[in-house]
Amino acid sequence: MFLPSPKSGPCRRLILAILLWVAVPATAAAQLTVRIDDPNFEPLPIAIVAPQASAGDERATAERIAGVVTDDLGGSGLFRPIDPNAFVQRDGSEVLAPRFNDWKGIGAEALITSRVFHRTNGDVRIEFRLWDVSTGRQMIGRALETRRANWRRLAHKMSDAIYRRLTGESGYFDTRIVYVSESGPVVNRVKRLAIMDQDGANQRFLTNGENLVLTPRFSPSAQEITYLEYVGQKPRVYILDIDSGQREIVGDFAGMTFAPRFSPDGNKIVMSMARDGNTEIFAMDLRTRATERLTRHQAIDTSPSYSPDGSKIVFDSDRSGRQKIYVMNADGSAVRRISNRPGRYATPVWSPRGDLIAFTKLEEGSFFIGVMRPDGEGERILAQGYLAEGPTWAPNGRVLMYYKKARGGTAQLYSIDLTGRNERPVETSESASDPAWSPLLNN
Amino acid sequence: MKLRLALVVLAIGLASASCTKSSGNSTGNNSTVRQSELARPLPGKTWQEYTEPSKNGYSDRVFFAYDRFDLDGDAEATIRAWAEWLRAHRDASILVAGHADDRGTREYNLGLGAKRATAIRDMLIALGVNTRRIRTISYGKERPAVAGDDEDAYQQNRRGVARPSTGGA
Structure with a gap:
């Protein structure tokens, strides 16, 4: 799991802080899950939208993070990332308020939206949300932050959180x-x-x-x-x-x-x-x-x-x-x-x-x-x-x-x-x- | 090396003195002296010369069956020849390396290579070679003699190889 860590430690190792934890309490009804032991299992269609970003270099980071998360989740064989060319709702700023019918229309069952910021201290911060498309419910809302050179680990931590939320098993991407x-x-x-x-x-x-x-x-x-x-x-x-x-x-x-x-x-x-x-x-x-x-x-x-x-x-x-x-x-x-x-x-x-x-x-x-x-x-x-x-x-x-x-x-x-x-x-x-x-x- | 050369010269001299006399015809009326080349005696042979496969019935290596470490007749004859060389080279020590083919798991094959090297060492000891003159090492399947994914290559790679060791035993 994610544990808050001090913002600066003497060892100067990777710092990842939880800055936001907005988890809507899960209800028992029609929980979106990937049943990985089900022999008739089909990979879960998931829409991974590149993080919304304002500056050019932030946008580059955002694209790269989306690429790593797509590779992680798609590579697991449990998820089927949907081709972004199929997305109806494309504008990053709009995506923060998803139009779930648009996502249903392209067959997405799960949706990931996010924002990326480059901070002046050299850190990169991502705020991401996992949505259950059929109910419109938020399943994860979380922020992660680290030094910019470690952006790949942000992406892997994000993938681990999504994998865990949807499968009930801990992830293995940040390894x-x-x-x-x-x-x-x-x-x-x-x-x-x-x-x-x-x-x-x-x-x-x-x-x-x-x-x-x-x-x-x-x-x-x-x-x-x-x-x-x-x-x-x-x-x-x-x-x-x-x-x-x-x-x-x-x-x-x-x-x-x-x-x-x-x-x-x-x-x-x-x-x-x-x-x-x-x-x-x-x-x-x-x-x-x-x-x-x-x-x-x-x-x-x-x-x-x-x-x-x-x-x-x-x-x-x-x-x-x-x-x-x-x-x-x-x-x-x-x-x-x-x-x-x-x-x-x-x-x-x-x-x-x-x-x-x-x-x-x-x-x-x-x-x-x-x-x-x-x-x-x-x-x-x-x-x-x-x-x-x-x-x-x-x-x-x-x-x-x-x-x-x-x-x-x-x-x-x-x-x-x-x-x-x-x-x-x-x-x-x-x-x-x-x-x-x-x-x-x-x- | 110089000492070895000197020994060779000395040995050839001694051998010539004792042997050519008997082969020479000193009593006949033919006064010609016949001359022939002698093989260099054992103490003068380097390990490389001694174990040159084209010149001898043995080489610097013996072979094993798949997943086995027992010595067959050919292997035993070779090891007896090695023991003779060691008897003639009292200062020499040898390193015996045990190898396996690619058809086993890495760690098991390290153990198998150790068993093969030890089987050779034990026979040398039985032939009178001092245990302190023999060092063993296992390379498992890490140092094949030949490349190739076929039985011919595997046979050549399931081996124990001996060579003089500089490090002492």
């Missing part, structure tokens, strides 16, 4: 993706950590490509990344502070450490360590530096992921002779296998909602991305590829991102809705793999 950017020949691939906004904007590199880096994952604060880096022929798990660029090794292990993930409270890292060829799962407390061995088996035990309450860990192991998915308590007790179908099951990742586990499956020469319940039942395959691997959850647990590679092609990021609808490539400047989705950003 980032960390991933591995790939370049160079296959036999000597250069891999760099890179970060971007969820929609592919603001891409930048976090490492220079000198060392091989793999499998980045966000901390719950979204300020740090844990990942694997080969430093001087020693593959080890590191933590990178995104803003400062400071890198810190996690623990002092004799063997290779890999497959790291943060615990949901951010206090621990769970990972694999290979020693004398045997790969086991360990958890390390980042405050006390104490490490705890969680598995004891000759097999390869790897890809651990905590449940959102931190009480359990899901991982994959070939202890049965083939890679399968197992769940254990966070202290390593009560190990039980949950995937019982044929094929190799790998890279389990617990949904932030706790209701599902996403995984990679290998069967008969193909790779699949799927989900199952934590008891192993209810398996659903969502995506398939010659190579497809490494799902990561949007913070609302409704969308997955992963990478795919066609035969003879190169790795690319894709996202898909949990329903299996709307698989979309995520554009990156280079070939990309190992995506990890951040939590919703604060403030």
Whole structure:
């Protein structure tokens, strides 16, 4: 949710303030909603009017914000933004008092109107309203303000608010993706950590490509990344502070450490360590530096992921002779296998909602991305590829991102809705793999 | 390098002294001295020369079956040859890198590469090589030997590769 934040903080981070909150109390009658689990679901037709603005540079900002909101909502597959050329009521100043019959006439069920101001202190402010066209009722009235360079986050926050109001689920637009950017020949691939906004904007590199880096994952604060880096022929798990660029090794292990993930409270890292060829799962407390061995088996035990309450860990192991998915308590007790179908099951990742586990499956020469319940039942395959691997959850647990590679092609990021609808490539400047989705950003 | 060259010269000299005598015909009435080139003895061979695949029945790498880390007969013969080289090069250490093909998940393949490298290391130890002279690393599927999305490429990429290590074990 949106929390008011001080107008100027010592950290000089993004400031978003709620300056207006005019929510008309919702009534039970004919509430406009998007029922995202309905199998006969149709995307909701929504009219997104470019914000009204007076000065020329304000108008440019307004157009850009409308473009980002349109891409966010349309890209989710849950909304169908109506082509602005179809709009009957076009004049920005008039739009602030919508003529609902005009909007009904072009098939809009929801309408977004707004105004943009550039303030003299360098901030940009947007005031927006979400309308239920059939009843003429206002569903959201809100203002957001930030430094002008951060206008994209205004747009994403706006999209999140609209998504939340219309679906009842929290949004995922004001988030980032960390991933591995790939370049160079296959036999000597250069891999760099890179970060971007969820929609592919603001891409930048976090490492220079000198060392091989793999499998980045966000901390719950979204300020740090844990990942694997080969430093001087020693593959080890590191933590990178995104803003400062400071890198810190996690623990002092004799063997290779890999497959790291943060615990949901951010206090621990769970990972694999290979020693004398045997790969086991360990958890390390980042405050006390104490490490705890969680598995004891000759097999390869790897890809651990905590449940959102931190009480359990899901991982994959070939202890049965083939890679399968197992769940254990966070202290390593009560190990039980949950995937019982044929094929190799790998890279389990617990949904932030706790209701599902996403995984990679290998069967008969193909790779699949799927989900199952934590008891192993209810398996659903969502995506398939010659190579497809490494799902990561949007913070609302409704969308997955992963990478795919066609035969003879190169790795690319894709996202898909949990329903299996709307698989979309995520554009990156280079070939990309190992995506990890951040939590919703604060403030 | 200079020391190695000196050793080579010395070894060739010693070998010539002992071997050409027996092959030469010192008792016959033919007074010609026949001469032939000898292969350089083991201590003089660099790892690159020693493991040159076109000249030997082995190379600097061994191969594995899909999702397996056990050593077949070819792999064992190669590793025995590596052990001989290490016996002749007492100062050398080696780095054994375990690799996997593209048909597994990234993290599992790191574990699989570690198992492959360790299988090689364990056989070298069994052949008498000191464990301190062997270092292992896994690259999983990150450093394929050949590009390509077919079984031929995968076979070449499921490998363990040894090379002299400068960093010590």
